[in-house]
Amino acid sequence: MKEKLSIIKIGGNIIEDETSLQAFLKLFANLEGKKILVHGGGKRATHIASKLGIESQMVNGRRITDAETLEVITMVYGGLVNKNVVAKLQALNTNAIGLTGADINSIQSVKRPVKDIDFGFVGDVESVAHDSIDKLIQAGFTPVFCAISHDGNGQLLNTNADTITSQVAIGMSKLYDTSIYYCFELNGVLEDINDKNSVVKHIDNSLYQDLLAKGIIADGMLPKLENCFAALKNGVSTINMGNTEMLTQENDNFTKITL
Numbered sequence: 001m002k003e004k005l006s007i008i009k010i011g012g013n014i015i016e017d018e019t020s021l022q023a024f025l026k027l028f029a030n031l032e033g034k035k036i037l038v039h040g041g042g043k044r045a046t047h048i049a050s051k052l053g054i055e056s057q058m059v060n061g062r063r064i065t066d067a068e069t070l071e072v073i074t075m076v077y078g079g080l081v082n083k084n085v086v087a088k089l090q091a092l093n094t095n096a097i098g099l100t101g102a103d104i105n106s107i108q109s110v111k112r113p114v115k116d117i118d119f120g121f122v123g124d125v126e127s128v129a130h131d132s133i134d135k136l137i138q139a140g141f142t143p144v145f146c147a148i149s150h151d152g153n154g155q156l157l158n159t160n161a162d163t164i165t166s167q168v169a170i171g172m173s174k175l176y177d178t179s180i181y182y183c184f185e186l187n188g189v190l191e192d193i194n195d196k197n198s199v200v201k202h203i204d205n206s207l208y209q210d211l212l213a214k215g216i217i218a219d220g221m222l223p224k225l226e227n228c229f230a231a232l233k234n235g236v237s238t239i240n241m242g243n244t245e246m247l248t249q250e251n252d253n254f255t256k257i258t259l
């Protein structure tokens with residue numbers, strides 16, 4: 001039997017709220033077993049871009065990334081957010097190492113081909129160096145990934161943090177029994193976005209199609225669920241989605257995704 005590995009993702013709203021972030025990092029630091037953290041930071045990037053007079057444009061939950069925007073996201077995800085998260089984890093006695101996909105060649109991607117929309121410098125993940133990432137884990141380090149990959153030819157590419165999460169989990173599932181926890185500010189996937197208690201506790205592929213058709217799944221939830229099904233079809237064992245309290249095991253009010 002393979003050893004367990006947890007891949008946990010936190011989104012922009014948690015990162016923006018110092019209290020939520022600190023509470024999450026404490027839970028993460030205390031989590032038993034081998035683990036990887038992936039963080040977003042889309043909200044902070046939008047905020048800092050706007051201060052620089054750069055307008056942000058999202059299509060289907062993904063950022064149109066021109067050359068200027070790529071500079072901003074590199075500074076915000078790879079620098080500001082990643083290094084602060086790593087420093088806070090160090091303060092909690094977790095020996096974290098912050099990474100983009102270029103570091104140790106961990107995540108290679110290709111620039112998304114232009115079809116109806118030109119996303120600019122956005123990468124679709126092609127390969128994850130699971131053996132190299134495992135060397136860090138085996139050495140006792142906790143990898144902390146931001147939402148940046150590279151193309152192997154010197155180009156950094158913006159890559160949705162939910163995609164980084166599912167692709168790293170798929171890669172690591174060659175070595176481990178992997179579970180993904182998508183932590184965000186809501187209690188899970190909601191039947192009614194205005195009712196925080198309307199958590200859909202279990203989503204399988206057929207309910208997913210139904211929720212999509214009804215327009216219940218929108219915005220940032222689109223890439224999240226798309227990534228969940230890709231991960232489950234490619235070796236990931238379990239996926240849960242909800243607020244950070246779901247890591248405590250005392251809370252069962254979250255969404256479980258299965259095929």
Ligand SMILES: Nc1ncnc2c1ncn2[C@@H]1O[C@H](COP(=O)(O)OP(=O)(O)O)[C@@H](O)[C@H]1O
Nearest residue numbers: 011012013040184189190216217218219220221
């Ligand atoms: N049915 C739904 N249930 C929950 N959230 C939804 C739903 N449909 C759309 N969303 C939106 O998806 C967002 C989560 O995606 P995203 O913004 O990418 O989160 P994060 O970056 O925090 O991980 C929620 O804040 C919510 O606005």
Ligand SMILES: CC(=O)N[C@@H](CCC(=O)OP(=O)(O)O)C(=O)O
Nearest residue numbers: 012040041042062063147160161
């Ligand atoms: C291509 C693309 O959309 N990249 C995302 C990466 C950050 C992210 O995913 O952050 P959250 O998890 O906080 O939303 C973006 O720039 O917004």
